[in-house]
Amino acid sequence: AQRVTQPEKLLSVFKGAPVELKCNYSYSGSPELFWYVQYSRQRLQLLLRHISRESIKGFTADLNKGETSFHLKKPFAQEEDSAMYYCALRDTGNQFYFGTGTSLTVIP
């Protein structure tokens, strides 16, 4: 069963516009949620995780247990934000499950 769902494969926004990348999860326990980013020709890297409740590169994500969502948001998109974004869940068995990814393009 798919534990992590990213409904948008492709997302395009104009520079300066708000952006939201959606992530929904399915897990009965208490998961940890993450966002990973892969810039062109670079390795996958951690962007942020819900337990730290921090803002990285202007991005934030709030875990909503009622809606089982962990959407990634940024109020003003920048061209350098164009990348592939993966939402991931770590279960209580320490295994990671990744969504299928959303390719974000920020139009100048």
Added chain:
Amino acid sequence: NAGVTQTPKFQVLKTGQSMTLQCAQDMNHEYMSWYRQDPGMGLRLIHYSVGAGITDQGEVPNGYNVSRSTTEDFPLRLLSAAPSQTSVYFCASRRQMNTEAFFGQGTRLTVV
């Protein structure tokens, strides 16, 4: 600071050939994993290891073998390559008590 190093970066194999994808990390991480990334499928776990001498299967283990003789290395072996194994392979490692995963740059494998 090398982090997680994967070799080779690109590989083309003929059906039935065997090869080993190398993964090495210099962070003394106990957990290491292999994933494959396919269009529309995201990242899927192939095999993982929680420490030297210990390995286990992930979601899609068929056609792959792994071993963990040292903490640093976690090679992935394809004994008889098939076109369905055409993919991008990522190795990842993390410290036991640290949930952040560090990924290699990936190996793009094509089986013809």
